[in-house]
Amino acid sequence: MTYRAPVSETLFFMEHCTSLNEIAGKGAQADLSLDLVQSVLEEAGKFAAERLAPLNRQADQIGSKLVNGVVVTPPGWKEAYKDWIAGGWNGLSGPVEYGGQGLPVMVASAAFEFWSSAAMSFGLCPLLTFAGVDALDAHGSEELKKTYLEKMVSGEWPGTMQLTEPQSGSDLANLRTKAVPQGDGTYKISGTKIFITYGEHDMTDNIIHLVLARLPDAPAGTKGISLFLVPKFLVNKDGSLGKRNDVRCQSVEHKLGIHASPTCVMVYGDEGGATGYLVGDENKGLNCMFTMMNNARLGVGVQGVAIAERATQQALQYSRDRKQGKAPGSKDLSPIGEHPDVKRMLMTMRALTNASRAICLRTASALDLAHSSSDPAAKKQASEEASLLTPIAKSFSTEAGMEAATLGVQVHGGMGFIEETGAAQHMRDARITAIYEGTNGIQAIDLVGRKIGQSGGETLKRLMNEYRNTANEVAKSNDPAFGKTAQRLNETLDALERATKYMFEAMNRDQAEALAGATPYQKLFGLASGGSYLAQAALAERMEGGPAGRVAIARFFAENLCTQAQGLELTVTEGAASVSYTDTILVA
Numbered sequence: 001m002t003y004r005a006p007v008s009e010t011l012f013f014m015e016h017c018t019s020l021n022e023i024a025g026k027g028a029q030a031d032l033s034l035d036l037v038q039s040v041l042e043e044a045g046k047f048a049a050e051r052l053a054p055l056n057r058q059a060d061q062i063g064s065k066l067v068n069g070v071v072v073t074p075p076g077w078k079e080a081y082k083d084w085i086a087g088g089w090n091g092l093s094g095p096v097e098y099g100g101q102g103l104p105v106m107v108a109s110a111a112f113e114f115w116s117s118a119a120m121s122f123g124l125c126p127l128l129t130f131a132g133v134d135a136l137d138a139h140g141s142e143e144l145k146k147t148y149l150e151k152m153v154s155g156e157w158p159g160t161m162q163l164t165e166p167q168s169g170s171d172l173a174n175l176r177t178k179a180v181p182q183g184d185g186t187y188k189i190s191g192t193k194i195f196i197t198y199g200e201h202d203m204t205d206n207i208i209h210l211v212l213a214r215l216p217d218a219p220a221g222t223k224g225i226s227l228f229l230v231p232k233f234l235v236n237k238d239g240s241l242g243k244r245n246d247v248r249c250q251s252v253e254h255k256l257g258i259h260a261s262p263t264c265v266m267v268y269g270d271e272g273g274a275t276g277y278l279v280g281d282e283n284k285g286l287n288c289m290f291t292m293m294n295n296a297r298l299g300v301g302v303q304g305v306a307i308a309e310r311a312t313q314q315a316l317q318y319s320r321d322r323k324q325g326k327a328p329g330s331k332d333l334s335p336i337g338e339h340p341d342v343k344r345m346l347m348t349m350r351a352l353t354n355a356s357r358a359i360c361l362r363t364a365s366a367l368d369l370a371h372s373s374s375d376p377a378a379k380k381q382a383s384e385e386a387s388l389l390t391p392i393a394k395s396f397s398t399e400a401g402m403e404a405a406t407l408g409v410q411v412h413g414g415m416g417f418i419e420e421t422g423a424a425q426h427m428r429d430a431r432i433t434a435i436y437e438g439t440n441g442i443q444a445i446d447l448v449g450r451k452i453g454q455s456g457g458e459t460l461k462r463l464m465n466e467y468r469n470t471a472n473e474v475a476k477s478n479d480p481a482f483g484k485t486a487q488r489l490n491e492t493l494d495a496l497e498r499a500t501k502y503m504f505e506a507m508n509r510d511q512a513e514a515l516a517g518a519t520p521y522q523k524l525f526g527l528a529s530g531g532s533y534l535a536q537a538a539l540a541e542r543m544e545g546g547p548a549g550r551v552a553i554a555r556f557f558a559e560n561l562c563t564q565a566q567g568l569e570l571t572v573t574e575g576a577a578s579v580s581y582t583d584t585i586l587v588a
Contacts, residue, residue: 001313001314001317001422002049002053003048003049003053003117003118003310003313004045004049004313005041005042005044005045005046005048005049005114005117006309006357007038007041007042007045009354009357010041010110010113010357010361011034011037011038011041012537012540012541012550013357013358013361013533013537014034014037014106014110014361014365015034016536016537016540017358017361017362017533017536017537017540018106018361018362018364018365019106019365019366019368019369019382020034020037020104020106020365021034022369023104023368023369023372026372028096028102028372029102029104029372032103032104037107040092040103040107040111041107041110041111041114043087044089044110044111044114044115045114047083047084047087047089047114047115048114048115048117048118048119049118051080051083051084051118052080052115052118052119052122053117053118053119055074055075055076055077055080055119055122056118056119056120056121056122056260056422056425057422057425058074058075058076059074059075059076059077059119059121059122059259059260060121060257060259060260060425060429061259062074062075062259062260063259063260064077064201064252064259064260064261064262065252066200066249066251066252066262069248069249070200070202071200071201071202071249071252071262071264072202073201073202073203073260073262074260077122077203077260078202078203080122081122081125081155081203081204082203084126084155085154085155085156088101088154089111089115089126089155090126090129090130090153090154090155091153091154091155092107092108092111093105093107093108093130094130094133094153095133095137095149095153098137098145098149098150098153099150099153099154100133100153104364104365104368105298105364105367105368105371106361106364106365106367106368108130108364109298109299109302109360109361109364110361112126112127112130112299112302112306113302113305113306113309113357113360114306115306116302116303116306116307117306117307117309117310118310119260120258120261120303120306120307120429121258121259121260121261121429122260122261123303123306124197124198124258124261125158125197125198125201125203125261126155126158127296127299127300127303128158128159128160128161128197128198128296129152129155129158129159130295130299131159131161131292131293131295131296131299132152132159132160132161132208132210132292133149133152133153133159134291134292134295135210135227135279135288135289135291135292135295136148136149136152136210136229136279137149138288138291139227139279139280139287139288139291140229140279140280141277141279144229144277144279147235147239148208148229148231148235151206151208152208155204156204156205156206157204157205157206157207157208157231158198158203158204158207158208159207159208159209159210160196160197160198160199160207160208160209160210161196161197161210161289161292161293161296162193162196162199162209162210162211162212162266163175163193163212163289164193164194164195164196165177165191165192165193165194166192166194170438170439170442172212172222172225172286173220173221173222175212175213175214175225176191176214177189177190177191177192177193177211177212177213177214177268178190178191178213178214178216178269179213179214179215179226179228179276180215180216180273181215181216185277185278186275186276186277187213187215187228187275187276187277187278188269188272188273188274188275188276189211189213189228189230189247189268189269189273189274189275189276190268190269190273190274191213191268191269192250192265192266192267192268193211193265193266193268194265194266195253195263195436196209196263196264196265196266197261197262197263197264197436198261198262198264199249199262199263199264199265199266200232200248200249200262200264200266201262205233205241206231206232206233206235206241207231207232208229208230208231208232209229209230209231209232209247209266210227210228210229210230210279210289210292211227211228211229211230211268211276212225212226212227212228212285212286212289213225213226213228213276213285214226215282215283218282218283219283222286223283224283225283225285225286225289226278226280226281226282226283226284226285227278227279227280227284227285227288227289228276228277228278228279228285229276229277229279230245230247230268230274230275230276230277231245232244232245232247233245234275245274245275246268246269246270246271246272246273246274246275247266247267247268247274248266248267248270249262249264249265249266249267250264250265250266250267251264251265252264252265253265255432256428256431256432257425257427257428257429257430257431257432258428258429258432293437293438294387294390296437297390297391297393297394297437297438297443298360298363298364298367298390298393298394299437300394300398300433300436300437301356301359301360301363301390301393301394301395301396301397301398302360302393302397303397303398303401303433304356304394304396304397304398304399304400304401304402304430304433305353305356305357305360305397305400305401306401307401307402307404307405307426307429307430307433308349308352308353308356308397308400308401308403308404308405308430309353309357310426311349311401311404311405311407311408311423311426311427311430312346312349312350312353312404312408314408314421314422314423314426315345315346315349315407315408315411315412315423316337316346318336318411318412318415318421318423319335319336319337319342319346319411320335320337321335322335322336322413323335323336324336325339327339327340328340336411336413342411344560345407345410345411346411347553347556347560348403348404348407348556348560348561349403349404349407349408350553351534351553351556351557351560351561352400352403352404352530352561353400353404354534354537354550354553354557355396355400355529355530355531355533355534355557356393356396356397356400356401356530357397358530358533358534358536358537359389359392359393359396359397359526359529359530359533360393360397362389362529362533363386363389363390363392363393366382366383366385366386366389367382367383367386369382370382370383370386381459381462384454384455384459385459385462385463387451387454387459388447388451388452388454388459388460388463389463389529390451391443391444391446391447391451391522392443392447392522392525392526392529394437394438394440394443395434395440395443395444395522395523395526396522396523396525396526396529396530398430398433398434398440399434399440399523399526401430401433402427402430402431402433402434404430405423405426405427405429405430406427408423408426408427409423409424409427411423440519440522441518441519443522444515444518444519444521444522445515445518447518447521447522447525448503448507448514448515448518448521448522449507449515449518452500452503452504453504453507457504460500463529464493464496464497464528466532467489467493467528467529467532468490468493470489470532470535470536470539471485471486471489471490471493471532471535472486472490473535473539474486474489474535474538474539475487475490477539477542479542479551481548481551481552481555482538482551482554482555483555483558483559484555484558484559485535485538485554485555485558485559488531488558488559488562488563489528489531489532489535489558489562491562491565491566492524492527492528492531492558492562492565493528495524495565495566495568495569496524496525496528496565496569498569498573499517499521499524499568499569499572499573500521502517502572502573503517503521503572506576512576512580513576514576516575516576516579516580517571517572517573517575517576520568520571520572520575521568521572523564523568524565524568524569524572527561527562527564527565527568528562528565530557530561531554531557531558531561531562534550534553534554534557534558535554535558537550537554538550538551538553538554538555
């Protein structure tokens, strides 16, 4: 099916509910305007619809394959990537001093949504390059930046992120890859990395790997991990490519989804060790890697939005074309979209999509404020808000993508289970998003263990006050179109406040008790955030005298999804004992 980028919806939220107007025309964003952002997003959407979307179906069927040591991507992939580079898309938010355009993160995130909707497998390559640019720019030496950043910003040399090993998944304390100093500023890297996205491919002449490894005298555990830049081809002093480095792809995984994205097993050191260069300080690799990880976590959240949007567009079109049964009050066969239960599914898909987009854009907006603000207090406040929202953006949006894709199959009925329609691909592609770049369970641990307690809970309190003010503004509007939106939002916020109080107490009393409820707490937080942001957009629409479409979506979210809040609160506050009780059953 065709794809249409949701440019107007994205622009509306940016204009009314983010920091775009605050940062535009100031400092590094002196030339930024809403018109410029609109032009960028329209062109990004055009590239997505015309160059990427037509490749998606065939690429899923053919996939990327390892042939005689070379990873061969699907037909059209290389050509599309060359067009991508030529269009300057990889450098959208990249540092200006290295050839980037320096646009806000929220603009790049919105464009990335469009590209991922069109072909999620394609978007995975630049996703990790964006993250690698951030890490190298923040922590790399001037020599490394001079050698590699310009090519990475342009996309000519894409990047990878290499953490996982066969015995070490999320628990990086067990990492075994070795890095031996050579006395000349280089290191010899040896070991095996698995699940490496775009670890090898035929789209570019070089690939820049960012690899976690241990020095010979490194402390045990995560305190002894360092980060290294390992190029596929070494780079000569004049910038030309030298000899092939001692790193190769051993195999490409056969996966449930994202078939066109090569997920590689990478082997270092078959011929004595790959040449690597230290990024940051020795044994401080996790500090560097988390710069990359946090960027990627927001990017994965945006992938969830992207899949939700694509699945929703397809389901809506099918619901208009497919006639079956008679809707209430109709004498003739009706399009299935007129049946109440199908309406419910379609509205759930649209509400989840818009809410998750709003959460991701607000997270990106906070990152932009943290970057642009000259006031240290404001910078800290924005940085902490971005930190607080990142696990919500990653978890809520990926869960939304999975649910929307599943509902999309359901709307198609039996045809949804047939690969030919493409609905099943969205469901397969979406499933990985809740797993990689830190599983959603790890996001929940991060949220309750580190994020809600920032600045003694003041960051969370400010955000909650914003959400409460929005609910109260809805109530003050006395607009019957909002139905019970204000009431349901306030009930959700009440539930979140009580669950938060419990979490703070439980973390001090019994960490296991708190962590047993971390995931439902995270979902509750997501409902409060998504419902509030949808209501903000709806209020802005009413102020402008709009057609009330956003009001309808905000109302549906509040009256049909926020009603889960009290149940989630009970799970958080009363469910821990039953989790512990399962120990005897699971052992047996």
